[in-house]
Amino acid sequence: MKSITDAASPAPAKVDAKIGADIGGTFTDVVLEVGDRRYSTKLLTTYDAPERALLDGVILLLDEAGIAPAEVSLVVHGTTLATNALIERRGVKLALLTTEGFRDVLALGTESRFDQYDIGMEKPDPLVPRRLRLGVPERIDALGNVLLPLNEDAVRAAAAQFRAEGVESVAVAFLHSYVNPANEVRAAEILREEIPGVALSLSSEVSPEMREYERFSTTTANAYVQPLVDAYLRRLETKLTEMGFACPLYLMLSSGGLTTVDIAARFPVRLVESGPAGGAIFAASVASECGEDRVLALDVGGTTAKICLINDGAPQTSQVFEVGRVHRFRKGSGLPLRIPVVEMVEIGAGGGSIAAVDSAGRLTVGPHSAGSEPGPAAYGRGGERPTVTDADITLGRIDPSRFAGGKVTLHPEKSNAALAGLGLWDGRAETLAVGVSEIVDETMASAARVHAVEQGMTLDERTLIAFGGAAPLHAVSFAEKLGIGRVIIPSGAGVGSAVGFLRAPVSYEIARSLNMRLDQADLARLNALLDEMAAEARGLVSAGATGADQNERRVCFARYQGQGYEIPFEIPARRLGEADIAVLQAGFEQAYRAQYGGMVLDLPIEMLTWRVNVSASGFRAEASETATTNKTATPVGSRRVIDPTSGQAMDFALYAREAMQPGERFSGPALVAERETTTVVSPRFDGQMDERGYLVLTRRETGDAQ
Helix, strand or coil, rough: CCCCCHCCCCCCCCCCCCEEECCCEEEEEEEEEECCCEEEEECCCCCCCHHHHHHHHHHHHHHHCCCCCCHEEEEEEECCCHHHHCCCCCCCCEEEEEECEEEEEEEEHCCCCCCCCCCCHHHHHHHHCCEEEEEEEEEEECCCCCEEECHHHHHHHHHHHHHHHHCCCCEEEEECCCCCCCHHHHHHHHHHHHHHEEEEEEEEEEEECCHHHHHHHHHHHHHHHHHHHHHHHHHHHHHHHHHCCCCCCEEEEEEECEEEEEEEHHHHHHHCHHHHHHHHHHHHHHHHCCCCCCCEEECCCCCEEEEEEEEEEEEEEECCCCEECCCCCCCCCCCCEEEEEEECCCECCCEEEEEEEECCEEEEEEECCCCCCCHHHHHCCCCCCHHHHHHHHHHHCCCCCCHHHCCCCCCCCHHHHHHHHCCCCCHHHHHHHHHHHHHHHHHHHHHHHHHHHHCCCCCCEEEEEEECCCCCHHHHHHHHHHCCCCCECCCHHHHHHHHCCCCCCCCEEEEEEEEEHHHHHHCCHHHHHHHHHHHHHHHHHHCCCCCCEEEEEEEEEHHHHHCCCCEEEECCCCCCCCHHHHHHHHHHHHHHHHHHHHCCCCCCCEEEEEEEEEECCCCCCCCCCCCCCEECCCCEEEEEEEEEECCCCEEEEEEHHHHCCCCHHHHHHHHEEEEEEEECCCCEEEEECCCCCCCCEEEECCCCCC
């Protein structure tokens, strides 16, 4: 194996070099790991060509490390392209082919109202206009029996209309196709014949689960962005090859696993939360390394804050996610996607969140963001509205010379002018900056409280792991509001999601709906289904992780007969026998007690949906001994910082994180500056760098400032 100083040799060999790249709403983060060394950078996201900032960051880090592209063994990427296209409605011209009589499923939804008392409530418009939602005669029942054969002439007539309209992509979603996909498959064959080159998404492949609205919505979302994402990924793949890369390119999935370009291009809907999922994987690995079994993860970037609960080293997961909400961050107002996703709450409270004065004369922060174009006022790129980053600069928390590794020039005077321009209170920028900071911290804390209550959990006994460019600036204040007394700021916190990409396993999850009562279970049919799903998932994982050990996990979603919602519980990853009926019942009842607090009903148990997840062995977090050195860290200077709790300016000791050694301790008030972010330590917390180089901040037992 070569050292990083040997990169100029004429025939470079692969070294232990890996690249993770996360394109966010404001910044593009790129990380290069070479053995145990890490190089990282943050660049402003280039909206017109997202890959440009990514490739610029890759070139910069390769030059810094002295590594040739051919020496890199892996590139992992997460992108907001699919998400942004759905939110901004910038997808391709789309049509829907469905069962006759069901063309309006997308418009009707579930007929629920996310705001019962808003008479002007708006629901998200379907991605497909009604004139391009066409039904054809065909019908399959819930058991998979063909009640009405597909009318192929009707499909050809619909294809002619789509062709005349210039449709680029078609979603095919028939009733009960999750049980029997034959009619969807035949319709797709006809569409390919009639409209050469058209992109096709079949609900039996994208989301083969019961409930028409969620299945139709997920399939149309996939079809809407599929040509865009496919073109982007092929373009990126080509450019990496032209640069000299000869390693695999993997994509981060919303579920926290990795997949190949081919699968990601086919099912781009599974990429919508790839960046936040990488952050959750990063936090989970840090939790395992530190021996923390109950964690609250806080990921604050330039556009949003993401909050995730992690138990026993694993982030919570969900099967439904909403995108493109009409009322931003209001649950129920978006397009539902039935995909495996890391469970988290996302709010408009990032570094770029805009501060404004509402109609009642009150100071508000978010949810709208200045993004990277024009960005906060301090960027000097035309932004005139103050943001959270501007407030942090005015408070003295950010050293302009170190921001984003010195790659973004800041103008503190523009921050002060933008804040003063709000015209509130005494007009002093410092006073308004305190208000902005307090509002954004309380907004995040409130969201965390609600999320914990919804999950039936508490927060005060948890450890906070904070990462993302803006999280370390606000983590201690956030923790104080929640009664959390221990905060961990891992190394690489400013680019945590990109680091998380490199710790995620190659994996894939497949879902199928098969409805049966537990006491009447057809085990032969069930075993055949689960074995088929496992074989498919293993094949997809093997394509991306040849020769790696594979782990399989099976989950059933069940309910008591008559209930409207299912709960998941794990089942044995093997063929089931009669003796396993009792095992399944016990597993369901245990999950039911955990979810609802105890009561088990004397009713038949219905099993509806089955999921099989296969993952290759990957990063394993290893706990290490706690550093016991009591040496005091040496500050490199001090900064005058306003403490929002007291509203008073005071001297904060300034430490350079790269100069600190494991075991060194320090006390607040302090700032710990690094390449991508700064950690703010309040006067009520102490800190220590642990043996991994992580900052561990603990609240003093007395709660008194020094």
